[in-house]
Amino acid sequence: MDTFDTSTNSLDINFENDKRQSGTAGILKYVEAYVPESGVQDDQTQVNNPQQPNKLYLVNVANGVSPDYNFIDGTEFAIECEVTAGANNPARDSENWAAIVFGSTGVNRYVSSEDGMGISFRNDGRIEVWDGQSRVYGSDLADALPAGPLKVRIEAKTSNFQGGSPATINLFVNDQPIRITSNTVAYVKPSGFRGNYITLLGIGAGLVHTFDDLKVTALAEVHSMTQSLTFGPGETSKDIVIKIPEAMNRDNDAVIRLTSRNPTIANAERAIGGVLIMDFPIGSPITQTITIKAVNKGRTFFTLSDNAEVAVGDPMSVSILTSLVQNPSFELSYQPVSPHYGWPDFWIAYGSYVGVNRADGPFQNNGLVPDRSQVAFIQGQATAGLEQIINGLVPGKKYWLQFRYNAVECCPSLSIRFDRNELDRMDSIQPVGGTNAYYFRNVSFVPQMSSTLLEFGSIAASLIDAVTIIQRDEGNVVVQNPSFEASGLPQSPGMISPDPISGWDGTGSYGVNFSGDGPFADNGTAPDQDLVAFLQGQGTSLSQLIGDLTAGQRYSLSYACNARLGNTPHLKVTIGTVSAQDEDVSAVGGSNPYHLRSFAFTAENDTANLVFTQTAAGDNTVLLDNVAIQTGEETLRVRITIQSAENGVMRLLWPTSAIGFQLQSASSATGPWITNSLPVSAEGDQNVVSDTIGSAALFYRLAKD
Structure with missing residues (x-):
């Protein structure tokens, strides 16, 4: 609850927020929208303006202000607020508006943002309802709401905050249900919510919009206050907060279990067998901070359970990334208001x-x-x-x-x-x-x-x-976007076609997936960073014109490939007029390394068209990664894949096709290197060595005899 009651007027909307706020979410800070022309316009956002005492005061703030909190405490929630659109225009002849945006994946979202819901209240009494960027409904002047302040209540109910589960929304104004479609008082958002950040905003030059007594309530659940957790390269641990309903340990002790579905990717500190038991004694705080440890690259989920049959929140996704650039294609952020100023995510x-x-x-x-x-x-x-x-x-x-x-x-x-x-x-x-x-x-x-x-x-x-x-080492010919990392990660299923993948010309159904996570790249460990390309269906191809070749010079083409589980795609690869591969590809399965392929060719010209085509009929998908072209014959770079196993033992794998290589280890990346004497066994097309994980750092490499 935020009453916005302060001792004096302030241009700082977080002024005395510890005195005016209450509730189990704690004291929340508001985030103001970035206005590029001259920075944040503090005189457009105030509390307790003398003309509008003890209210939040906004003037023409298109991306508004947002509590810095994701209100995912419960999947059945309500937002209550007193709203006055155009408080300084009693004639009520303006079509400009104040709005509440909710169910968003981030702060400072416009009324028609890419996700979430937006409801605007025009100064002339009309309303408008938006589902993402789709206009659901707009009322007529004949159905105009009375003059403000309006007592607004928005009720929403969904099954989860993972998206895909429909959400039902109702609107009440002055305790009366309000129609928010052309013929009903309820609207069903088919795609549901993927978060629940809230934004208060308003537009119109010189028009003052006010908000008061903001209150968010929910049918509380045991939940993680973080929906998703991402580890970048070099990051090994991050903290999350687990929160239980206030009444859960009022009269009895509460016990919560946090379980990792795949502890070989990520696990909670102090967990045993992937399960962490948390005790909340009677009267103790209702939140606990837990440390999540990154183990291997990949993606997994953490689930919650309790001893009292209290509802639990959604599983928390955890991604361990090795991609060196985050949001490389600037797809994760977009401000709908032209000219679309705003910081791209991760930049x-x-x-x-x-x-x-x-x-x-x-x-x-x-x-x-x-x-x-x-x-x-x-x-x-x-x-x-x-x-x-x-x-x-x-x-x-x-x-x-x-x-x-x-x-x-x-x-x-x-x-x-x-x-x-x-x-x-x-x-x-x-x-x-x-x-x-x-x-x-x-x-x-x-x-x-x-x-x-x-x-x-x-x-x-x-x-x-x-x-x-x-x-890339010396001697490599430039291949654009060779590991398919430039696209970033699209939403599942990862289809990009007919849009382009940088550096590649595509036909058919193509896209990128997180390696091992699917739905197409659902097995195996890719050799380079996180993303792989997929080619689905007969005739789908990716091609690139390779330059900087020398006619008559010998080169080697190398790449990694795999198949979707249950599929038998056929991969045809050509470089210029020469065929490099024309054969079925099998799924490597589990977390095994991708197949590595290498082919030597003589350049016919100073350019050559490189083409990968999936030619098998039916719903077959082939996966690609780490395309390289090097001068000379010896080009296949053999990589070691490390897998963690139970009881402090790890597995090191490399292709059996890499003949004449020996595993070496050292306590420093600069050596000295010692040939490892551990036994090598063959599993399919992989050499495997098992080694005990010690307390000191150890580096491994493959050395040619």
Whole structure:
């Protein structure tokens, strides 16, 4: 409950929030929308304005203010608030509005955001209802609501906050049910909710909107206050909070069990056999902080159970990522209000103007979007930019930074920096124009540390997409987006077609999946980072024109492949006019490594078209990863896959086709290296060595005899 009652007027909407708020969620901070033109406009967001005492006061704040809390305490919940749209316009002749947005996956969402629900209350008494970006209903003036303040109550009921489970919404104003479709007082949102962040907002130049006595209640459940947890490269542990209903341990002790479905990927600290038992004695706090440990890359879920048959919340998903760039294609964030200013998720913006556009612009005004459907724009007369901390690099190893770029108009400069040092620069960039492809850039670098700050700085307006980092040694020919990481992870089932995958021309049904998580890449461990491409159905293909070849020179093509479980796809691979593979592909199963393939060829010209095609009839899917072309014959890079096992034993695997290699170990990445004497056994097409996990760090490599 927030009464917004404060001792005096303040431009800080969090002023005295410890005095005006109450409830089991604790004291909540409000997040204000970012207004790029001049930063957060504090005079547009106030509490206890003299003209509107003891209320939240908003003036033309399109992305509003949000409590920094995901209200997923219960799947049956209500939002109550006193709303006055256009409190300074008693004539009630404006169609501008105040709104409540709920069921969103993030804060500061517009009334027609990509997810969630939005209900707007116009100054003239009409309402409008939005399901994501789809308009559900708009009332007529004949059905206008009375003048404010309006006593608003929104009731919602769903089965979970994972999406896909329908949610039923009802609206009450001044204790009366209000029609929110053309003929009913209830609306069923088919896709349900994937979160429950709330935003209060209002638009209209000079129009004052007020909110008061905000109250959120729920039929409480045992739940994790974090719906999903993501570990980036190098991250090993994170804390979550488990919360029980207030009455659960009022008269009796409560016992909660937190269970990892796959402890070999992630587990709770102090868990035994993947199960952590939490005791909540009578009268003790209703929250406990738990540490989740990352074990191996992949994705799993944690479930809750209790000893009192109290309802429990949704399973919490945990993802252990090795992708070096997060949100590489800028698909995770989009502000619906044109021109779509706002920080892309996982990126930090500096300077005056940044955001995300789709094909309809306005900054994305020329060229084809290179990957999926969104690009980032950096605009400003002075330097502006985007930056992200990159973790998980191996010092001394060579990497490629790849990205696509364009100009909004002539002629911006774009600077690429690592740890504030300029690595690359493009000046006087010309727009590609029309429906031409964006420019492609491949920049080599050798990091000195495992973490670095990547920056894109722009003077004037630039467009950026498909940012990816791949480890590659000397002698590699540039392949664009070779490990399919540039797309980021689409929502299940991961289909991208007919949109493009950066660097590749596609036909048929194609997309990307998280390796091992499916639904197409449902088995095996991919060799490079997290994502793999899938080709579903007969005739589906991905192709790329490879440049920088020398006619008559010998090269080797290598890649990893796999099949969906229960499928027998047929993979045909050609480079120029030469066939590299034309055979069935079997599923490796479990967490086994992908099949590795290598083929030597002689370049016929300075370019060659590389084509991967799935040719089997029916619903068959082939998986691809880590495409590489190297000068010379010896190109297949043999990788060790490490799997954890029970009782402190791990398994090291590499292909049996890698003849003449020996497993070596060392206490340091720089050696000295000692040939391992542990026995090697063959399991299918994999060599396997089991070793005991000790307390000291140990490094492994394969060395050629």
